[in-house]
Amino acid sequence: MGTKGEQCRQRIIAAADTLFYEQGFNHTSFSDIADAAGIARGNFYYHFKTKDEILQGVIEKRLEDFRAMLAYWDETISDPRKRLRRYIQILTRQQQDIEHYGCPIGTLCNELAKLQHAQLNDANQMFEIFRQWLEAQFRQLGRGRQARHLALHLLAWAQGVATITNAYSDPAFLRREAKQITAWLDGL
Amino acid sequence: MGTKGEQCRQRIIAAADTLFYEQGFNHTSFSDIADAAGIARGNFYYHFKTKDEILQGVIEKRLEDFRAMLAYWDETISDPRKRLRRYIQILTRQQQDIEHYGCPIGTLCNELAKLQHAQLNDANQMFEIFRQWLEAQFRQLGRGRQARHLALHLLAWAQGVATITNAYSDPAFLRREAKQITAWLDGL
DNA sequence: CGTACTTTAAGACGTTCGTCCTATTTTTTA
DNA sequence: TAAAAAATAGGACGAACGTCTTAAAGTACG
Numbered sequence: 001m002g003t004k005g006e007q008c009r010q011r012i013i014a015a016a017d018t019l020f021y022e023q024g025f026n027h028t029s030f031s032d033i034a035d036a037a038g039i040a041r042g043n044f045y046y047h048f049k050t051k052d053e054i055l056q057g058v059i060e061k062r063l064e065d066f067r068a069m070l071a072y073w074d075e076t077i078s079d080p081r082k083r084l085r086r087y088i089q090i091l092t093r094q095q096q097d098i099e100h101y102g103c104p105i106g107t108l109c110n111e112l113a114k115l116q117h118a119q120l121n122d123a124n125q126m127f128e129i130f131r132q133w134l135e136a137q138f139r140q141l142g143r144g145r146q147a148r149h150l151a152l153h154l155l156a157w158a159q160g161v162a163t164i165t166n167a168y169s170d171p172a173f174l175r176r177e178a179k180q181i182t183a184w185l186d187g188l
Numbered sequence: 189m190g191t192k193g194e195q196c197r198q199r200i201i202a203a204a205d206t207l208f209y210e211q212g213f214n215h216t217s218f219s220d221i222a223d224a225a226g227i228a229r230g231n232f233y234y235h236f237k238t239k240d241e242i243l244q245g246v247i248e249k250r251l252e253d254f255r256a257m258l259a260y261w262d263e264t265i266s267d268p269r270k271r272l273r274r275y276i277q278i279l280t281r282q283q284q285d286i287e288h289y290g291c292p293i294g295t296l297c298n299e300l301a302k303l304q305h306a307q308l309n310d311a312n313q314m315f316e317i318f319r320q321w322l323e324a325q326f327r328q329l330g331r332g333r334q335a336r337h338l339a340l341h342l343l344a345w346a347q348g349v350a351t352i353t354n355a356y357s358d359p360a361f362l363r364r365e366a367k368q369i370t371a372w373l374d375g376l
Numbered sequence: 377c378g379t380a381c382t383t384t385a386a387g388a389c390g391t392t393c394g395t396c397c398t399a400t401t402t403t404t405t406a
Numbered sequence: 407t408a409a410a411a412a413a414t415a416g417g418a419c420g421a422a423c424g425t426c427t428t429a430a431a432g433t434a435c436g
Contacts, residue, residue: 024302040415109355114212160348167297167312
């Protein structure tokens with residue numbers, strides 16, 4: 001059936017995912033994606049009618065990836081405090097990418113907001129997935145009432161670290177702040 | 189002399205400043221700026237040879253504006269703690285702009301980083317101006333050793349708040365975090 | 377007043393963009 | 407194996423972009 005075409009579609013989305021992160025949505029052209037995916041430009045129209053449809057595919061892929069990752073953490077990490085630490089480890093593990101390109105979620109949302117793009121409300125679901133998961137962890141730590149606010153606070157903290165790290169290209173700052181966040185978590 | 193031409197130049201930069209903030213650098217065209225400044229498109233080339241020169245002008249204008257603002261704060265606010273509070277008030281006073289367009293500094297740096305734009309190193313001087321000023325305030329509070337780190341931390345915190353506020357279009361979150369930052373400052 | 381210089385206006389230029397069409401190749405199915 | 411469907415390749419299309427040229431209008435000064 002659509003097996004072959006589906007593979008091609010996935011390759012386009014994967015290439016677009018990387019390029020949107022590294023170059024931004026607006027600055028990435030069909031040609032860029034075609035070259036990266038190793039397919040002909042004309043073939044795009046079969047899989048995606050517009051650039052927005054590619055963006056839609058990229059967002060959906062990321063949402064699935066994030067959901068899968070968090071589900072895996074839920075399975076393999078029993079202690080909610082350790083889960084929160086694992087979340088912070090994203091910063092240190094993705095250090096180099098953050099240094100060069102910032103946070104994949106925050107920078108995309110920022111760009112879509114400026115473009116007044118309708119799909120900003122799809123993109124911020126990426127934040128929402130993490131927010132809900134973080135909230136659940138804080139709730140398990142007995143922080144039911146503040147859980148939502150704590151989750152948003154942690155989300156924002158990580159965002160700020162990513163932005164400054166990216167602007168200054170300063171991985172040392174990222175490591176310092178990651179330690180600080182971990183200490184904050186332990187003190188909760 | 190160059191008085192008339194200088195006025196025109198300033199109008200172009202002022203229009204570009206706003207548009208770069210609201211729409212992003214890459215997504216703002218010469219036509220957009222010309223329309224906003226009320227001048228003919230062809231007239232650009234007399235004042236600026238390239239788009240990058242306009243960006244340069246915008247960054248320099250912002251640097252001057254920020255320097256002037258901080259100098260004014262230094263003059264009119266004697267207590268360093270009150271000065272830091274005034275800094276946080278940027279968030280609440282610019283609430284609506286942040287909600288719609290994020291932080292003017294952070295979003296520009298993010299964009300330039302993705303474009304691999306050479307002027308990222310000019311743009312992050314905007315952060316640097318605030319960082320040095322914040323550091324001076326913390327030092328006056330007797331935090332000499334940690335002053336630099338505290339300044340970067342506060343910078344990042346504000347950045348994160350701006351990004352999340354913008355992504356969710358949630359001014360309530362901004363106000364909540366602004367209070368929290370103020371409390372953190374008072375506890376120092 | 378007239379000449380030189382500054383500033384503005386209008387638009388051409390080549391390139392790249394997102395989109396879309398169509399012919400061809402590959403794969404599936406009867 | 408032949409017909410149908412899925413998938414691919416190449417390129418056309420108008421629009422918009424940054425850049426650049428040139429002629430006209432405004433201004434200053436000897």
